[in-house]
Amino acid sequence: MxxxxxxxxxxxxxxxxxxAAIAYLSINVGGLSYNGPGGLTLxxxxxxxxxLKARAPVVISGVKVGQIAGIELGSDYRARATLNLDAKLAxxxxxxxxxxxxxxxxxxxxxxxxxxxxxxxxxxxxISFTESAVILERLIGKLVHNxxxxxxxxx
Amino acid sequence: MRAIQDLGxxxxxxxxxxxxxxxxxxxxxxxTLVPPWRLRLFVDELFKLGxxxxxxxxxxxxxxxxxxxxxGYNTLVRFGAxxxxxxxxxxxxxxxxxxxxxxxxATGRAGSATAAxxxxxxxxxxxxxxxxxxxxxxxxVVAPKAxxxxxxxxxxxxxxxxxxxxxxxxxxVGLMGLDGGNYLASLQSAVDFHDDILGxxxxxxxxxxxxxxxxxxxxxxxxxxSAGVSxxxxxxVVVASVSILIFDYFVTALWGV
Numbered sequence: 316m317x318x319x320x321x322x323x324x325x326x327x328x329x330x331x332x333x334x335a336a337i338a339y340l341s342i343n344v345g346g347l348s349y350n351g352p353g354g355l356t357l358x359x360x361x362x363x364x365x366x367l368k369a370r371a372p373v374v375i376s377g378v379k380v381g382q383i384a385g386i387e388l389g390s391d392y393r394a395r396a397t398l399n400l401d402a403k404l405a406x407x408x409x410x411x412x413x414x415x416x417x418x419x420x421x422x423x424x425x426x427x428x429x430x431x432x433x434x435x436x437x438x439x440x441x442i443s444f445t446e447s448a449v450i451l452e453r454l455i456g457k458l459v460h461n462x463x464x465x466x467x468x469x470x
Numbered sequence: 471m472r473a474i475q476d477l478g479x480x481x482x483x484x485x486x487x488x489x490x491x492x493x494x495x496x497x498x499x500x501x502t503l504v505p506p507w508r509l510r511l512f513v514d515e516l517f518k519l520g521x522x523x524x525x526x527x528x529x530x531x532x533x534x535x536x537x538x539x540x541x542g543y544n545t546l547v548r549f550g551a552x553x554x555x556x557x558x559x560x561x562x563x564x565x566x567x568x569x570x571x572x573x574x575x576a577t578g579r580a581g582s583a584t585a586a587x588x589x590x591x592x593x594x595x596x597x598x599x600x601x602x603x604x605x606x607x608x609x610x611v612v613a614p615k616a617x618x619x620x621x622x623x624x625x626x627x628x629x630x631x632x633x634x635x636x637x638x639x640x641x642x643v644g645l646m647g648l649d650g651g652n653y654l655a656s657l658q659s660a661v662d663f664h665d666d667i668l669g670x671x672x673x674x675x676x677x678x679x680x681x682x683x684x685x686x687x688x689x690x691x692x693x694x695x696s697a698g699v700s701x702x703x704x705x706x707v708v709v710a711s712v713s714i715l716i717f718d719y720f721v722t723a724l725w726g727v
Contacts, residue, residue, distance in 0.1 A: 322513075322514070326516045326517045326520070329521045329524060330520075332629060333520075333624070333625025333626065336629045337671065344658055345661055422554075
């Protein structure tokens with residue numbers, strides 16, 4: 316078959332488009348290389364993560380500022396989450412990290428409540444104030460146990 | 471008595487086919503590794519198998535994504551979980567539908583054409599002509615086609631998935647009025663690079679190997695008649711489709727994709 320520069324160009328374009336699709340899926344959708352160096356890495360320990368997963372978002376006032384890089388069991392047998400945050404953030408040392416739920420049954424995420432301290436957290440620091448996840452089933456269980464039954468007489 | 475005979479014959483033919491396919495595969499691998507490398511023919515095959523399949527892949531991807539968006543929205547909205555539509559569409563496309571449907575479409579569009587082309591070459595004694603000039607037909611005809619199929623399928627699958635995501639976005643955000651940021655955020659938090667994207671590409675690659683080998687093998691061993699060419703084309707589509715679906719199960723089970 317004779318050489319055809321137009322056909323070669325089209326094949327090149329096709330390969331570029333395919334590689335671009337793979338790159339988009341890997342980097343943008345798959346979240347590859349988001350947790351590169353240079354970000355602000357903080358740690359937070361929780362008594363109960365309630366199904367918080369790696370790559371869950373970290374938000375301040377509802378705006379995403381980073382994500383959970385990983386969760387493991389710490390030396391004190393509490394869940395220790397690694398937070399990968401935007402490097403530009405200056406968070407006071409008395410910032411509170413709490414695990415919350417999007418909607419009633421939605422995904423877990425971590426919300427940061429800023430404190431009023433002058434000093435700010437640096438990369439590698441530990442967020443000392445944390446609030447664990449609220450387990451819905453446990454709340455319902457408490458409610459059921461405490462609720463007066465139909466035969467109970469209230470005094 | 472006759473049934474037992476037929477059964478034995480079928481089993482023997484399966485074993486013979488498997489052995490012939492293995493020898494054929496080794497032959498293709500050798501033709502690939504040993505020079506001369508047929509780069510020009512390879513690029514031509516990339517054009518035929520890849521570029522010419524592009525329209526059907528993108529249109530089908532868009533349509534599948536739109537259906538997923540619609541079905542997913544209608545189901546999720548009952549549970550008040552419509553904002554996780556991105557996760558549903560993304561995971562379905564990336565893990566299963568992207569590679570599998572791309573492979574099935576490529577079988578119909580490119581695999582059948584490959585088998586018919588090689589089968590016609592067999593029927594018109596072109597391959598014998600090559601052998602007379604002491605040119606190995608597997609090196610000149612088969613290997614570029616099989617390799618191009620392997621190279622093309624992951625690219626097509628990725629394009630299919632991107633088109634499908636766009637289709638889901640179109641329906642979910644454009645038609646049903648979900649929040650666009652929500653769709654993308656749920657998509658991004660659900661799909662993982664290592665577990666999902668790499669597995670998806672691995673599947674597409676394995677399917678590419680299957681289609682490339684089955685299509686060229688069936689064409690190469692076609693009976694040298696017009697009926698033989700048509701039988702080769704049909705059996706390419708049937709065998710490739712079935713083995714894609716079977717292999718899909720095993721890849722999913724073994725790699726947990």
